[in-house]
Amino acid sequence: MSKLIVDNLDLYYGDFHALKSIDLEIPANGITAFIGPSGCGKSTLLKSLNRMNDLVKDCRITGKVILDDEDIYQDIDINRLRKKVGMVFQKPNPFPMSIYDNIAFGPRTHGIHAKAQLDEIVERSLKQAALWDEVKDRLTKSAMGLSGGQQQRLCIARALAIEPEVLLMDEPTSALDPISTSKIEDLVIALKEKYSIVMVTHNMQQAVRISDKTAFFLMGELVECNQTSQLFSLPQDERTENYITGRFG
Numbered sequence: 001m002s003k004l005i006v007d008n009l010d011l012y013y014g015d016f017h018a019l020k021s022i023d024l025e026i027p028a029n030g031i032t033a034f035i036g037p038s039g040c041g042k043s044t045l046l047k048s049l050n051r052m053n054d055l056v057k058d059c060r061i062t063g064k065v066i067l068d069d070e071d072i073y074q075d076i077d078i079n080r081l082r083k084k085v086g087m088v089f090q091k092p093n094p095f096p097m098s099i100y101d102n103i104a105f106g107p108r109t110h111g112i113h114a115k116a117q118l119d120e121i122v123e124r125s126l127k128q129a130a131l132w133d134e135v136k137d138r139l140t141k142s143a144m145g146l147s148g149g150q151q152q153r154l155c156i157a158r159a160l161a162i163e164p165e166v167l168l169m170d171e172p173t174s175a176l177d178p179i180s181t182s183k184i185e186d187l188v189i190a191l192k193e194k195y196s197i198v199m200v201t202h203n204m205q206q207a208v209r210i211s212d213k214t215a216f217f218l219m220g221e222l223v224e225c226n227q228t229s230q231l232f233s234l235p236q237d238e239r240t241e242n243y244i245t246g247r248f249g
């Protein structure tokens, strides 16, 4: 079953045609990886899936993004969309406040203020992000004092706190050491039972390790999208083959 359907999406930054006629289905409860060289449009497409490009001046989009039968550009108001679709960025971006308040921020924005309920959400989210044991005794301390890998898991916990259905991750491990990376990979794999996850990665081994489906992009085009094992073992397009075998460019 598809959670998200991208239907003939074109995106322009001013005169620059950044995404060209993209058709793509993102399955529910699985991990979809976006790969491709720098500048090919991975982040642009990821941001199109929760309307982050709305904030970009001169950005124009045509086509549709359907989330559970609703067009996110026509039918869903932005608050409901942001509650259904969470996002984690390349650089950990904790808010300059306590660990607790970072996690409680989203739920509070959505009207939850009872302490017992917030306590429960904070604990659940931090446990889901495999961070609880490391921070449970310092919840009131600043999140800025966490290590990079801990900050990234905090950002994942913050995204999970609002119980989204889709989780968008833009190179979430590129700033992390191998141990933190492996923790986040394990976490993402555990989360895919409940969430539809889309992850941009430059690391093809990572795509192979964790994703079910992989989409390969080149200069704003979706060249090929297939089951990950299929795409890496039997690419259908010569450009995909050149890229994954390192013969690119």
Ligand SMILES: Nc1ncnc2c1ncn2[C@@H]1O[C@H](COP(=O)(O)OP(=O)(O)OP(=O)(O)O)[C@@H](O)[C@H]1O
Pocket: 013, 016, 018, 036, 037, 038, 039, 040, 041, 042, 043, 044, 045, 056
């Ligand atoms: N706000 C913007 N205004 C104008 N052009 C932009 C903007 N954001 C991105 N672009 C351009 O759109 C193209 C796609 O950018 P995007 O960030 O989506 O690439 P990417 O595949 O995520 O690359 P990377 O792997 O380096 O993160 C690039 O040519 C980029 O310069």
Ligand SMILES: [Mg+2]
Pocket: 042, 043, 044, 170, 200
């Ligand atoms: Mg990018």
